[in-house]
Amino acid sequence: MLDLLPEELWSNPKARFLDPACKSGVFLREIAKRLDKGLESKIPDRQERIDHIMKHQLFGLSITELTGLMSRRTVYCSKIANGKYSVCTVFDNEQGNIRFRRIEHTWQDGRCVFCGANQEGYDRGPDLETHAYEFIHTQNPEDLFTMKFDVIIGNPPYQLDTGGSGRQAKPIYHLFVQQAKKLNPRYLVMIIPSRWFAGGMGLDDFRAEMINDSQIRTIVDYIDARECFPGVDIAGGVCYFLWAKDTDGDCKVINVFKDTVYESIRPLNEFNTFVRLAPAVSILRKVISKREEPMTRIISATRPFGLQTKDRPDGNGMLRLVTSAGSGNIPLERVKSGYEMIGKWKVMTSKTSHDHAGQPDKDGKRRVLSRIELLEPNAVCTESYIILGAFDNKSEAINCLVYARTQFVRFLISLLSFSQDITRERFAYVPMQDFSEPWTDEKLYQKYGLTPDEIAFIESMIRPMDASAEKNDE
Known part of the structure; x- marks a missing residue:
């Protein structure tokens, strides 16, 4: 100094x-x-x-x-x-x-x-x-x-x-x-x-x-x-x-x-x-130059259904409640917000980052997102999670989920992630895509014109994740 x-x-x-x-x-x-x-x-x-x-x-x-x-x-x-x-x-x-x-x-x-x-x-x-x-x-x-x-x-x-x-x-x-x-x-x-x-x-x-x-x-x-x-x-x-x-x-x-x-x-x-x-600056410049709407438009706020972390299923009702301790049924009356998402296919991710306090692992890489999975219609979650998007059909939800698992997306999230919390604001640099089609890292690298050095940099910073929509990442 x-x-x-x-x-x-x-x-x-x-x-x-x-x-x-x-x-x-x-x-x-x-x-x-x-x-x-x-x-x-x-x-x-x-x-x-x-x-x-x-x-x-x-x-x-x-x-x-x-x-x-x-x-x-x-x-x-x-x-x-x-x-x-x-x-x-x-x-x-x-x-x-x-x-x-x-x-x-x-x-x-x-x-x-x-x-x-x-x-x-x-x-x-x-x-x-x-x-x-x-x-x-x-x-x-x-x-x-x-x-x-x-x-x-x-x-x-x-x-x-x-x-x-x-x-x-x-x-x-x-x-x-x-x-x-x-x-x-x-x-x-x-x-x-x-x-x-x-x-x-x-x-x-x-x-x-x-x-x-x-x-x-x-x-x-x-x-x-x-x-x-x-x-x-x-x-x-x-x-x-x-x-x-x-x-x-x-x-x-x-x-x-x-x-x-x-x-x-x-x-x-x-x-x-x-x-x-x-x-990262040169990569971000290329993403922003497309002038696409950020993904924050479809991501829920914290506590997407008005349910606290401590809320637990009571075995009654037609809704499946997902909590950090498991899942079970609750009645609709317990839901306090997010009604428009209940009947849709949803992509859910943990509110807490996979990385401890935003720190990389021993190899210098971050995973950023922790649990990411599909929530079927009539399934809700506590504030331990946020919703990355709600869709009328399952295929669009799957494409959104697979998109979120790409190294490209998690790299852009990491640029704003300096703590344990994963919130809507962390996705401000993540561009919206047409989720009627699937997205892979290779397809995204080509779309945004990334150079081999830029691709290598992303992959040196972010760990791969299984792209399968059926994979539970918890």
Whole structure:
């Protein structure tokens, strides 16, 4: 991340650096190493140079009291900035420039107005951390240090538990990015989850802001987060970026995946979402150029028949209910929506992706969709599934099912799939077809004019599935 910054920063004794989310202090430590070397000719005395760097150039806000101690130990070689063993001899307080101040959430209608934390879970006593991070719990971040920073860099906290049903987690990393921009630094470098590429879960505005920001010079994207953070599973991967004030132009995009690095220079806002891999861009351009209606037109919303995951058959009635635990009969009265689909042939797929949190398998491939099967007339399902289409005759439904199993379709879905959820929105790039005829990968490759390299790329990313309509993929 530091390598993205201009080399001349390391020999500038007036450059100031801020980590607004100190955890271990590693960013400030590595910056100190570069400044120590870069300022040798300007401040020859080693102790004077170190004192200058620590006192006048490096600043941090720790996210907890403990990480404050750890960060000071990392940077100053002492958890007490003005202690006996500190490498800096000019501090007059214990925290130095790496400070922690306990902040309380500001509650309104059960939520924090700054970060959205749930009051029930985070309104804690004085003995527990509040997780109300100082940097994002103010409308005036410029008052935190009352100085200008040349560089803001960090690895902010990613999410908070919302405390709602399903125990969803609310992203907060984007709040650190937005707050940092308010301070108007010359450069901003942060590492964050890549899920913002597709938006959702409160990230739609942030996605739009990012892809339309022509001051983002570089994005380095790890599709599998474990290649960046060994042993850490982060849905959708992670990325870090360089934002440079008063610059303009296309962005350099570097994707790291297994032993392959893809590099391109392109605008981030060519599509409504950010398409991460350069080879995928050329494929998507060809698909979109046909100006066909997206498949989202025929796909159901979540909970297609108004039945919850916990709903189970009761053995009565003429409808067959398919659940994650099996199937059985229910009466029509239990159905709350989707009546127009009940008497038709339907294509059903699991709402949950086959891939764990959108991660590829050990061979670097994804399957994307899990269970896909045909539902006969008078069969319905719970919200564990969505309906990919409802048809008057069985042959059209079969052709739709086989189409959904192609590597071509699942590749297009994968471009918008950064989490476990498979929803209608994930099919925004999948074009409608004439389902009076069957579709195969070969036929689709020919229709959209894909090159051998583009075909090879799709097949290197997506696992084959059995094309048989009778195959149960659960």
